[in-house]
Amino acid sequence: MAAIQRRKFDTLIIGAGGGGLRAALKLSDADASVAVVSKVFPTRSHTVAAQGGMNAALGNVLPDNWHWHMFDTIKGSDYLGDQDAIEYMCRAAPKAVYELEHFGVPFSRLDNGNIYQRPFGGQSQNFGGDQAARTCAAADRTGHAILHSLYQQNIRAKTHFFDEYFSVDLLKDDEGHVLGALVFNIQDGKPIIIEAKTTLLATGGAGQLYKTTTNALINTGDGLGMALRAGIPLQDMEFFQFHPTGIAGRGMLITEGARGEGGYLVNGEGERMMERYAPKAKDLASRDVVSRAIATEIREGRGCGVNKDHVMLKLDHLGEEVIQMRLPGIRQTCMTFLGIDPAEAPIPVFPTAHYTMGGIPTNRNGQVVMPVKDTPEEAIEGLYAAGECACVSVHGANRLGGNSLLDILVFGRAAANHIIGYLAENRYHRSMDESCVEKAMQRFERWGKNSNKTGEPVSVLRDELKKVMEEHCGVFRNEEVLKEGVQKIEQLAERMKEASITDHSDIFNTARVEALELENLMACGLATMHSAYARTESRGAHSRIDYPERDDINWMRHTLYSFENGLDYKPVRTKPVSVDSFPPRPRVY
Amino acid sequence: MSQLAHISASQLYWRCRRGMLELDLLLNTFVEAEYNSLTKEDTILFSTMLDYQDQFLLDLLLGKTQSPDATISNLAARIKNACHEKFKLQN
Numbered sequence: 248m249a250a251i252q253r254r255k256f257d258t259l260i261i262g263a264g265g266g267g268l269r270a271a272l273k274l275s276d277a278d279a280s281v282a283v284v285s286k287v288f289p290t291r292s293h294t295v296a297a298q299g300g301m302n303a304a305l306g307n308v309l310p311d312n313w314h315w316h317m318f319d320t321i322k323g324s325d326y327l328g329d330q331d332a333i334e335y336m337c338r339a340a341p342k343a344v345y346e347l348e349h350f351g352v353p354f355s356r357l358d359n360g361n362i363y364q365r366p367f368g369g370q371s372q373n374f375g376g377d378q379a380a381r382t383c384a385a386a387d388r389t390g391h392a393i394l395h396s397l398y399q400q401n402i403r404a405k406t407h408f409f410d411e412y413f414s415v416d417l418l419k420d421d422e423g424h425v426l427g428a429l430v431f432n433i434q435d436g437k438p439i440i441i442e443a444k445t446t447l448l449a450t451g452g453a454g455q456l457y458k459t460t461t462n463a464l465i466n467t468g469d470g471l472g473m474a475l476r477a478g479i480p481l482q483d484m485e486f487f488q489f490h491p492t493g494i495a496g497r498g499m500l501i502t503e504g505a506r507g508e509g510g511y512l513v514n515g516e517g518e519r520m521m522e523r524y525a526p527k528a529k530d531l532a533s534r535d536v537v538s539r540a541i542a543t544e545i546r547e548g549r550g551c552g553v554n555k556d557h558v559m560l561k562l563d564h565l566g567e568e569v570i571q572m573r574l575p576g577i578r579q580t581c582m583t584f585l586g587i588d589p590a591e592a593p594i595p596v597f598p599t600a601h602y603t604m605g606g607i608p609t610n611r612n613g614q615v616v617m618p619v620k621d622t623p624e625e626a627i628e629g630l631y632a633a634g635e636c637a638c639v640s641v642h643g644a645n646r647l648g649g650n651s652l653l654d655i656l657v658f659g660r661a662a663a664n665h666i667i668g669y670l671a672e673n674r675y676h677r678s679m680d681e682s683c684v685e686k687a688m689q690r691f692e693r694w695g696k697n698s699n700k701t702g703e704p705v706s707v708l709r710d711e712l713k714k715v716m717e718e719h720c721g722v723f724r725n726e727e728v729l730k731e732g733v734q735k736i737e738q739l740a741e742r743m744k745e746a747s748i749t750d751h752s753d754i755f756n757t758a759r760v761e762a763l764e765l766e767n768l769m770a771c772g773l774a775t776m777h778s779a780y781a782r783t784e785s786r787g788a789h790s791r792i793d794y795p796e797r798d799d800i801n802w803m804r805h806t807l808y809s810f811e812n813g814l815d816y817k818p819v820r821t822k823p824v825s826v827d828s829f830p831p832r833p834r835v836y
Numbered sequence: 837m838s839q840l841a842h843i844s845a846s847q848l849y850w851r852c853r854r855g856m857l858e859l860d861l862l863l864n865t866f867v868e869a870e871y872n873s874l875t876k877e878d879t880i881l882f883s884t885m886l887d888y889q890d891q892f893l894l895d896l897l898l899g900k901t902q903s904p905d906a907t908i909s910n911l912a913a914r915i916k917n918a919c920h921e922k923f924k925l926q927n
């Protein structure tokens with residue numbers, strides 16, 4: 248085997264979405280040498296898709312403060328969020344917005360010049376009182392504006408980018424230190440070892456696990472797969488957020504902004520259905536409540552269309568002018584993918600897989616933590632995670648709209664701050680044991696020229712996986728459906744071992760990339776299905792028809808799933824940093 | 837330009853991987869349906885288009901923005917049309 252090229256940096260960041268780029272900027276500005284690896288060109292990361300906006304209690308439109316934001320986030324999380332991390336995030340939010348403004352993000356303005364804020368689901372004043380308006384947006388392209396501003400700032404700060412490089416696996420030594428990663432150049436297929444004193448995973452979510460999803464094709468949970476293979480458990484993977492208003496049959500999102508502007512849902516009987524499920528918040532109740540309401544209407548035969556398999560989102564009463572001014576993107580999307588103008592006719596919608604609440608367990612410094620002996624959260628030296636691939640956990644069992652952009656920026660920055668301290672104390676690279684490189688290379692070469700050529704095609708297994716997840720681990724779950732799901736996914740994982748690809752070229756071999764991605768998705772699927780089967784309660788996005796109530800006595804705890812130990816649990820951090828805890832209460836809207 | 841003429845199908849295919857599901861659907865549908873019938877000029881033009889920012893490209897393909905360049909507008913219309921055809925069948 249020819250010698251593999253090696254590069255050395257202070258910090259390796261895997262992922263160039265908002266989380267990775269925020270961390271990279273802080274580090275480069277602190278004169279650390281930073282490598283950012285991304286499988287697609289950085290500004291094509293999924294953060295670009297975020298339209299709705301980012302939460303911060305600025306109080307520009309209605310009275311607000313961070314403590315109310317904290318309450319809403321904890322309540323939204325169905326009391327599974329860690330209250331210290333949530334307090335940290337909500338307090339840091341206004342600063343995160345002003346920093347972005349400074350980096351060049353053109354936030355929409357009020358007439359008085361202050362940043363405009365729109366109401367989003369799950370936001371309240373005064374700890375559960377009237378609707379709040381907390382979401383800052385740059386028209387309907389907030390994610391795009393954030394990503395481009397951060398990318399430009401990183402170019403200025405001389406961050407080193409490895410564009411179109413795919414990260415295969417983490418390199419971890421026998422003592423448990425993470426020393427970097429094996430990556431390869433998608434353009435020519437050549438592997439490179441990137442050695443780093445600290446590594447940050449910022450690879451985004453795993454929405455491609457489901458057949459109907461809002462997520463782009465790149466969201467294949469690669470960081471989650473890498474973590475599992477490095478012996479790190481994944482936390483709370485049973486909590487997958489389904490966005491209530493995906494375009495039926497297509498997956499793409501109709502943002503909450505549409506309901507924020509006055510849109511509402513109707514069932515097949517023409518009834519404004521959310522009045523029954525959430526008398527106060529109605530169509531702006533939190534996502535899991537709305538998703539379940541839609542699924543219930545359909546299950547009980549009150550769906551719309553020939554197959555009664557969706558409900559309708561009505562916007563036409565808002566008038567063409569409002570729709571064109573406030574929701575132009577939605578209008579175009581509907582016209583292109585459905586041939587429907589929402590100014591004239593309602594939009595068929597169905598819950599679509601949207602956000603991975605679970606992920607790589609971290610503390611609020613972004614350090615990856617796992618149980619070691621009697622300690623539930625011991626930090627792994629040199630390894631960090633931030634953004635959607637991480638589980639801090641600020642979203643708990645259910646994320647509020649507008650809290651994810653906030654999460655990626657606040658914890659991207661927090662991780663960088665901790666890394667800066669770590670680098671000051673750890674000035675040299677640890678020596679790299681060749682056996683960890685060999686292990687990663689084996690996985691890479693598993694799909695190379697000498698691999699099995701007669702196994703099942705990767706595309707067949709991918710389609711089956713997505714179908715199994717949709718049918719057995721979707722909005723509605725019960726013992727029978729999940730048990731069958733566990734069997735099916737275990738069988739798929741076995742079949743995956745013999746799968747093959749026919750293209751073994753080096754130049755832009757997308758078949759190999761897709762095979763590696765499917766291995767990661769399969770790992771995420773196993774974690775999600777097993778965690779969901781075991782959790783015999785309903786909490787947030789995890790809804791079991793056979794266990795309809797939340798069970799705080801037995802289940803107010805985080806799930807951990809690892810290849811080595813299967814399922815394990817750890818307590819929720821219910822103690823905030825400086826204020827009193829919010830004890831669990833029924834979550835009604 | 838001459839370099840661009842050698843763009844392989846797999847390279848184009850990878851560059852159709854974007855940050856938004858809408859673009860993934862539009863671009864991949866087009867490549868799947870029409871790659872074999874693309875002329876060299878079409879390929880060069882398409883690859884120029886793939887260098888656009890995601891949000892701009894989406895606006896262009898959804899018709900929110902027009903390109904002053906007629907060849908780009910025509911290609912955008914072809915891409916959108918390929919998508920229409922596919923989804924019409926599924927409606």
Ligand SMILES: Cc1cc2nc3c(=O)[nH]c(=O)nc-3n(C[C@H](O)[C@H](O)[C@H](O)COP(=O)(O)OP(=O)(O)OC[C@H]3O[C@@H](n4cnc5c(N)ncnc54)[C@H](O)[C@@H]3O)c2cc1C
Binds near residue numbers: 266298301449602
């Ligand atoms: C349609 C849509 C709309 C949304 N709207 C909002 C909103 O309005 N407000 C809000 O708060 N949240 C919103 N979200 C959620 C939010 O956009 C995401 O959670 C967030 O952007 C994730 O950012 P990230 O930095 O963690 O990862 P991403 O932006 O997903 O970036 C991941 C990065 O990792 C790289 N990567 C992944 N795997 C590998 C690998 N193996 N090798 C190399 N690189 C790799 C990718 O190339 C990419 O650069 C929305 C989500 C969707 C789907």
